[in-house]
Every structure is written in C-alpha cells, then in structure tokens.
Amino acid sequence: MKKTFRLACASCLLAIVSMPAQAERADREKPVQLEADRMSIDDLNKVQVLEGNVILIQGTLQILANRLVVTQDADGFQKGTATGGANGLARFKQKRDGKDDYVEGEAERIDYDARAEKSEFFNRAWVKSGLDEVRGAYISYDALNEKYLVTTGSGASKSATGAAQARVRAIIQPRSKNENPATPKGDPLTLKPAQSGK
Template structure:
C-alpha cells in the first residue's frame, strides 16, 4: 500500500513531466494571415522582417487571438512567424483559440507568451494558466511557472517555480484540475452524483 506522502510526490512528479489534454486547435488557423493592431504607433521593419506594436495590442490568426501590452513579431526566412507578447503593467498577456470541430476553446494567460507558427506551439511564461472551456464551463485547467502547448501533438507541458507564485498559489507548485471526457461513462456518473442544488 502506497502512503499518502508517496502518492503526493508521485502525482507532483507526473505533473512536472507533461499533461495530455484533448486540445487540438482549428487546423486552418495555422495557415491564416496574422493581423496585428494596437492603440499606439507601431514599427514595421521590412528589411529585418520585424513588427513591433505597443498599447492594447490584438493579434489575430483565424480563431486564434492574443492580447497584450506589447508584441514583437518576426518572420523567419522560410516565411513562418514567431511572436513574443508581454502583458501590460498590472495585466497578463492572454491567448484564446477554438478547438477543431467542437464548441470548445483553449484560453490562457501569462506574463509572456511566445507563439511559433512553424512548430505550432505557444509557450506561457510567468504566472501561467491555461484552461479548456466547453462552451463557458471550465473543463480542465493547468497552472505553473511555464506551460507549453503543442497543438500538433495535443500536449501541454507544465513546470513550477518562483514565477508561478500567485495569491491563489503561494507555493508556486504546478497544478492541474481535470474533468472526465465529455459524454463518457465517468462524466455521466460524476454528473449524476452532483446534488441538484449544486448544478449550474
């Protein structure tokens, strides 16, 4: 029989490695044009293929959107985009994207977001939190110092540390809250176990 302390460290170790959530984004988003707009004047450097915008920046690419205080977008020689977004003072940068074929969205926030269109990944760094929403209901949630979302592999990787410390997480540990897969026997059983007054 495994002690509760051993179970705790086993779970913590597993969370430090990776968490697989069903989270494939709209496939067509990867090939859409990237649009950037902001409140303040921006800089477009055609020679070096760099775009820098500040002030309530909104980046959109199909169903994907990033909102930040500042964003820098670089185009690689092979035509892909790498975007780095920073939150505004007192606010985090945010990300939202629809999942393929279902009424679900991936939403996340962090002090810094890094989007790589070639690898089809987004890295959330500093007070990072990512949620999968079924409609408006949170199905799964992951938080930590750094979260990497690999859309192609449908994989989240999360790590803890000092930059994960928030009022709700004073220890900076990684955390995941996972719901049963929708329309599964486990989800039906969980729904029937909820008292009627507690349902939303």
C-alpha cells in the same frame, strides 16, 4: 504603406493563430483587426512591433497584450512574443475547431514558434481548453504531439510581483462513458512531471 500594414497584420496573425489545441480553421479566412498605440515595421529584417494596448482580432481569435513582437526567419516561419497587458498579463482566446468551447490562456509572456508548432507561457501561466485547465509558472504546448508540459519553474522564476508560484495545478474533466474512443470530443491534456532546469 497600406500593403506594408496588411503584410504586418498577416505576419502577426500567422505567428499567433496556431495557439494551443485545434484552433477554429475558419478564422484563417477572416480579416485581421489590429489596434495599438504604436506600430513599427522593419521589412528588411522581417520584424514587426506593436506597442501599447495591443488588440488583435481575427474571427474568434483575440490577443490582448501591451506589446507584440513578430519576427520571420529566412524560410518564412514566424515567431511571436506577446507580453504585458491588464495586470501584467498577455491574454488570448480562440474557439476550438468544430467544438462549442474555447481555448484561452494568459501569462506574463506568451511565445509562439511556427516552425516547431510550440507555444510557451511564462510566469503566472494559465491555459484552459474546454473545461480542462492547467496552471503553473511555465506551460509549454507542443501542437505536433498534442502534449503539455507544466512546471513550477526554478527558484529564479517569479511573477511580476516577486511571489514564487508554489505548485502546478490542473483540472481535467472525466471522459463521458458514452464517448466513442475512435472519435474523441476533446483533446486530452497530457501532463509531464516538472523537469529541472525550466
């Protein structure tokens, strides 16, 4: 059981650790601390489910949710889904690699696909990287191309309270004039216009 528990911890971490921006690399070498009211592991189908006040900590990485489900495909790639938590929001926070600031975010549901290196935040979504932040009904972050897509969602996309989110909002800090473009200090946010269908 101890070996199985460690494998579950590792799988949970792999599915979530590559959240938006350049995550603190040293976190991958730190032990994983997990707390939950319940945990079930299906080794045959490669599914781990943690439920009830879920807390995952590894180094600077923190995930808080009511439920965390991790699946693994035949090639070993993981997908993770964190849902619920305080006020119905799953939350994460992690120090950026080589920086003195953090990436943090929250949404009613946070999905991560390790194969595509893509994170998605659904309903009441908010992501902050350093002093830059974006807010909308849906946020997608493509780590391979370092791009964000933020939309207001469709009319069917509403928060847990039933209220529709009105508009996408972003705060993007100006770059320092003394900053050398060849060595940027932060990762800029790239916002795309909302696309219909999301």
